[in-house]
Amino acid sequence: MPFRDVVAARGHRRLADLLARSVARDMLPPSLIFSGPAGPDMREMAIATAQATNCLTPTGEGDRRDACGSCAACTRIARRVHPDVMVIEPGDNGAIKIDQIRDVIERAGFRPFEGRRRVVIIDEADTMASGPQNALLKTLEEPPPSSSFILVTARPDMLLPTVQSRCPRLRFQSTGREEIDEDAREIAHSVLAQAAATDDPGRRIDAAKDLLAKTGAGGRGDREQLASHLQAMAALLRDVEVLATCADDEVLANGDVRQDLQRLVTSFGGDRGVRAFAAVDQALAALDRNASTKIVADWLVLQL
Numbered sequence: 001m002p003f004r005d006v007v008a009a010r011g012h013r014r015l016a017d018l019l020a021r022s023v024a025r026d027m028l029p030p031s032l033i034f035s036g037p038a039g040p041d042m043r044e045m046a047i048a049t050a051q052a053t054n055c056l057t058p059t060g061e062g063d064r065r066d067a068c069g070s071c072a073a074c075t076r077i078a079r080r081v082h083p084d085v086m087v088i089e090p091g092d093n094g095a096i097k098i099d100q101i102r103d104v105i106e107r108a109g110f111r112p113f114e115g116r117r118r119v120v121i122i123d124e125a126d127t128m129a130s131g132p133q134n135a136l137l138k139t140l141e142e143p144p145p146s147s148s149f150i151l152v153t154a155r156p157d158m159l160l161p162t163v164q165s166r167c168p169r170l171r172f173q174s175t176g177r178e179e180i181d182e183d184a185r186e187i188a189h190s191v192l193a194q195a196a197a198t199d200d201p202g203r204r205i206d207a208a209k210d211l212l213a214k215t216g217a218g219g220r221g222d223r224e225q226l227a228s229h230l231q232a233m234a235a236l237l238r239d240v241e242v243l244a245t246c247a248d249d250e251v252l253a254n255g256d257v258r259q260d261l262q263r264l265v266t267s268f269g270g271d272r273g274v275r276a277f278a279a280v281d282q283a284l285a286a287l288d289r290n291a292s293t294k295i296v297a298d299w300l301v302l303q304l
């Protein structure tokens with residue numbers, strides 16, 4: 001899952017931008033702690049980092065490097081079979097064992113097989129007892145070149161102080177919800193509601209104007225504004241899908257506007273919603289490539 005999809009679904013845009021920049025400049029630190037509430041957000045961001053690092057056909061200009069999400073490297077990383085991206089997690093007994101750490105340290109000593117950089121993700125790193133943590137510490141103190149270790153944890157204080165002090169920490173907020181701009185969300189919702197109400201292309205193109213910045217100058221600020229509307233739209237569509245499949249309400253990013261979402265289920269639950277989500281994703285990628293904001297907005301409303 002590329003950064004743009006993680007941000008659309010979970011928020012954490014500031015952290016994603018920071019990581020994208022580090023990857024673009026080949027300055028990803030040799031070790032990092034991702035700390036924040038339990039849940040998939042941090043793990044997904046770690047995978048996105050590994051993909052942006054090793055993608056064969058990365059997207060985004062300059063510092064906005066992102067993975068394509070579909071090349072052989074991205075696919076293998078997502079399936080956890082890429083030789084340079086290792087994900088360590090607790091076994092059946094709920095703990096990460098010292099053998100798992102020794103194995104990963106040994107492999108991290110070699111140059112990457114095919115990627116740019118080896119990325120080792122240690123999920124639920126707090127389940128390492130002091131033995132495995134001490135084994136890892138030596139590697140964190142003298143990190144092998146071309147390797148980065150990402151320790152993911154909801155309980156960073158369970159890590160040894162020596163381990164904590166070796167790793168810069170990125171803090172994830174409790175939910176992406178606060179990061180969804182209220183105005184952006186309102187606009188995204190109204191455009192979806194209008195698309196649900198009419199197939200008339202003219203009226204839809206009218207709605208597209210709401211997605212664009214009022215200045216209309218087409219500069220960087222305008223692109224960012226359109227991107228924030230699109231990200232809000234992706235988060236709404238994802239929630240509609242959650243409601244349509246009767247999944248757990250707890251995972252809604254926009255639970256506070258549940259009734260508005262429920263009204264969109266008839267139109268956007270199922271295939272149409274999935275296609276709309278993909279179109280929003282494509283629109284965001286086009287913006288990354290500096291496509292005209294008006295063309296992107298017009299194109300998108302016709303796909304909804």
Ligand SMILES: [Zn+2]
Nearest residue numbers: 055068071074
């Ligand atoms: Zn790729």
